[in-house]
Amino acid sequence: EPEVTQTPSHQVTQMGQEVILRCVPISNHLYFYWYRQILGQKVEFLVSFYNNEISEKSEIFDDQFSVERPDGSNFTLKIRSTKLEDSAMYFCASSLDSSPYPLHFGNGTRLTVT
Amino acid sequence: DAKTTQPPSMDCAEGRAANLPCNHSTISGNEYVYWYRQIHSQGPQYIIHGLKNNETNEMASLIITEDRKSSTLILPHATLRDTAVYYCIVRAYSGAGSYQLTFGKGTKLSVIP
Numbered sequence: 001e002p003e004v005t006q007t008p009s010h011q012v013t014q015m016g017q018e019v020i021l022r023c024v025p026i027s028n029h030l031y032f033y034w035y036r037q038i039l040g041q042k043v044e045f046l047v048s049f050y051n052n053e054i055s056e057k058s059e060i061f062d063d064q065f066s067v068e069r070p071d072g073s074n075f076t077l078k079i080r081s082t083k084l085e086d087s088a089m090y091f092c093a094s095s096l097d098s099s100p101y102p103l104h105f106g107n108g109t110r111l112t113v114t
Numbered sequence: 115d116a117k118t119t120q121p122p123s124m125d126c127a128e129g130r131a132a133n134l135p136c137n138h139s140t141i142s143g144n145e146y147v148y149w150y151r152q153i154h155s156q157g158p159q160y161i162i163h164g165l166k167n168n169e170t171n172e173m174a175s176l177i178i179t180e181d182r183k184s185s186t187l188i189l190p191h192a193t194l195r196d197t198a199v200y201y202c203i204v205r206a207y208s209g210a211g212s213y214q215l216t217f218g219k220g221t222k223l224s225v226i227p
Contacts, residue, residue, distance in 0.1 A: 043217040056214055091157045099207040100146045103215060105157035
């Protein structure tokens, strides 16, 4: 069964550094998403992406964050200058099309900012 | 905030059916009901979704009341691997409202040997 893959599984970075989280969505999917989950808290929506544009974003997704689909297979989340509070699990997801098609999630990248 | 209410935890004996309730009394006509689960710190796993008819797939059944104000997810024969946090989510599919999944705290299901 096709799945969303994320790399790396764990990334450690120093405060103030830039980090790029990578995702390979399911191949025929058109919508792409990033969510995050701070340890012990809820899964939170960050951004959705369609047709090379952001279609929705949350208040969390400020100017420190950006997303890109650099080629036909990868989808990336960049955090420009990491803060301690950016430490979380970051989940990528994709869906075949817009709602009501379900999202399929990867197993996440654990980002630790020291 | 999530527009659903779920019990924080439930237990189920291995091999028995697990029935997880969800209240979504303010659901709109343009919103589907989705169920996801999260095993430990893995990514949320899609289970099933429905609008107003009952749905069944290889993982579970979804029973939606006629007034659509509540639903029940049924795992017919729970195994230890079904121990997870289960999320009931409503999501718009047309018109006004966010098309994103808004996760609440879910129900922590413990399957007991």
